[in-house]
Amino acid sequence: MNIAKRLQRIIARNKSSVVNLDEVFHIPEENIWRNALPYEQIPGPKPLPILGNNWRFIPYIGPYQIENIDKISKDLYQQYGSIVKIDKLFGRPDMLFVFDPDEIENVFRQEDVMPHRPAMPSLNYYKHVYRKEFFGEDAGVIAVHGEKWQKFRSKVNKVMLQPKVTKTYIKPIETIAMEFVQRIDKIRDSNNEVASDFLNELHKWSLESVAKIALDVRLGCLEDHANPDTQKMIDAVNTFFVNVPMLEIRMPFWRVLKDPMIYPRFKTYINALDTIREFKTYINALDTIREICMKYVEAALKNENSEEEQSVLQKVLRLDNNTKTAVILALDMFLVGIDTTSNAVGSILYQLALHQDKQQILFEELSNVLPDKNSEFDERKLDQMVYLKACIKETLRKYPVVIGNGRTTTRDLVIGGYHIPKGVQIIFQHCVISNTEKYFARSDEYVPERWLKSCPYENDVSLSKHHPFASLPFGYGKRMCLGRRFADLEIQTIIAKILRHYEVQYHHRKLDYYVHPMYTPNGPLKLRFIRRS
Incomplete structure (x- = not known):
């Protein structure tokens, strides 16, 4: 106080x-x-x-x-x-x-x-009861508490939270971002506008990025004839997030199934029980995510990379020498690392399209740091993109995913x-x-400048002053988002690449925001991408 x-x-x-x-x-x-x-x-x-x-x-x-x-x-x-x-x-x-x-x-x-983080008792049930034979005692960091959580988190912190580890992924994340820039060229119409399913395209980019970081595999999500597992995984993750609040906030009748001895008795009647139909959909989505993830984990375990090129899975294996720990961490990354990042990018692009003056300031910064729009990224250049980071923070202040x-x-x-x-x-x-x-x-205003160390609005001293606990898009403390550094890298890279190549515009009715399942614009992101000379 x-x-x-x-x-x-x-x-x-x-x-x-x-x-x-x-x-x-x-x-x-x-x-x-x-x-x-x-x-x-x-x-x-x-x-x-x-x-x-x-x-x-x-x-x-x-x-x-x-x-x-x-x-x-x-x-x-x-x-x-x-x-x-x-x-x-x-x-x-x-x-x-x-x-x-x-x-x-x-x-x-x-x-x-x-x-104790109040997160997803239904996922806790899935990990510790329904699929206990798969997860065992190492059930990850999501929907896990107490000593099991602490033991697992301490094993993976060295890989997930060290800045020097994150920096080793700059090049592969940049490569995927450039592929997405090229894909925008393909999916634009004659008015330079993308279709109403653009957010799904961002999901594909995010999934490809997570797969590269977690497993050092390329899924081919951004190809014209994408891997069929791509959309299955995206739909399953979306279904998972949509059903979590329905199962946890409304009357949680699914809890009558929490006893593993009771569940088989309900199995033959589950389709007839409307009150638990959402639970069946939820369980099937989690099974889909787990099965697809394991398919690529098995391939990733066979890879032999140098220390610099190792995936998160390989780095954890090198430190802990426990295949199960590495596999469960990779699964958690797929579970919560796709929709969150892609929705954030969609929201940032939308806000920059609405605020053309801020987009212009950002473009000028990017032009200084990247004189050639195809200039390669490195740690030093990312550090110089201070206005980019301010735009990201301001979007997540007003519209946290x-x-x-x-x-x-x-x-x-x-x-x-x-x-x-x-x-x-x-x-x-x-x-x-x-x-x-x-x-x-x-x-109520979109003012990225409030996040700069030297705020240009000297006549408004209060603008840059805010309580450090008033905006926490990644949480705080011991249970802060484990993948925050990777999310920051992915978001900064994709926004910088897009804005260096395109001016982003929006020419439709202004969209309200709603929770579905992330906090996102309520309507199609029919953005217009104008090629910069």
Whole structure:
């Protein structure tokens, strides 16, 4: 809690402007607990008898439709304030929305050695029950918690989070980016416009990039007659993400299947049970991802590359000498590394098309760093592209691909002045916070300059000042996105290559954003790519 808030609360409590400064700058822990308000007093929508609050998420009936969760979160903030509780949710923990970056920082700073991230119990079931014979004890980092998570993460951190490792992939990622630039030439129509399925083309680029990084294999996703596994994998990943919120937020009837002895009894009737049809689709999608991934893992294990050219799988094998660890990490990379990156790139291109003045500034920077549009990348050139990074950060501030993250409390905490019990799911809805004037000046404007060390708007000092926990598109702390460095490299490279070769325009109605399954423009990205001379 910052000093100003602490001072305000002490004054309010004492009903006096005379305050002991020791109390302002240091509040004993016992006082924090003594003054904490009961959990039951946290404001939020009231549950109905029997139905609780689950009814709010029922399709066509409830007011909380998943694709509009960004707008719902904003309404919760405006109606109830900086801390909001949605309780009495059948089959899942209470949800606590926190819209205060001071309190978010407070939670992160206090987190345990093994923080619990409230992520996908259905995936936990898939890994630890349904396909336990495949995953065993090393189930990866996604939907895994406790000592198993810590053990696995410690094995792969050296490969995934070291900058020097990421830099070894600059050349292959650049090669794939250039192939995508060439593909744009092929898929443009006579008006230089791409078709409405352009986002799917970005999925192909992202899948090809992940395959190269994770396995050192080329899938041929960007070829005219693409590998049939390409679209199968993309569709399966999309299905996975679409079904996660449906299974976890709505009435989670799939949990009746969590006992492996019960599941076979349901198998013959599963098609007749509408309530668990989504679960079957979800399981089939995960099986498809696993089967396709394993097909190429087996080929990758036979590759013998120099240390510089090794895939992530090979690097992990060299460090840990455990094939299962390397395979599960590769699978997790395919699972969450495709849709997230491609949707981010689509959103960035769309915003630059809408803001031609910012695109021009970026083009001038790229022209200075890459005098020849076919100039090759290296680490030094990437470091010089500061405005490019600012444009990426600004897009992810306004439109974060994953609109929030969070933690499940592993012990009782005091948050926002309330006593929060163990087992509550805390949600940090950065999409709301980072679009609030309180935390970002001119928050409704697209201003990449706010992220530059030397902001050109000297008359607006507040523009470059923001709370470090008000925008966290990759999360924070021990459970921060494991593939962040690779995602940064992929996004920076593809945007730089496209903008160096094309001017990007958009000539249709302005698109709203929605969650499906990532936070993305709601409509076809019919962008126009004009070749630069």
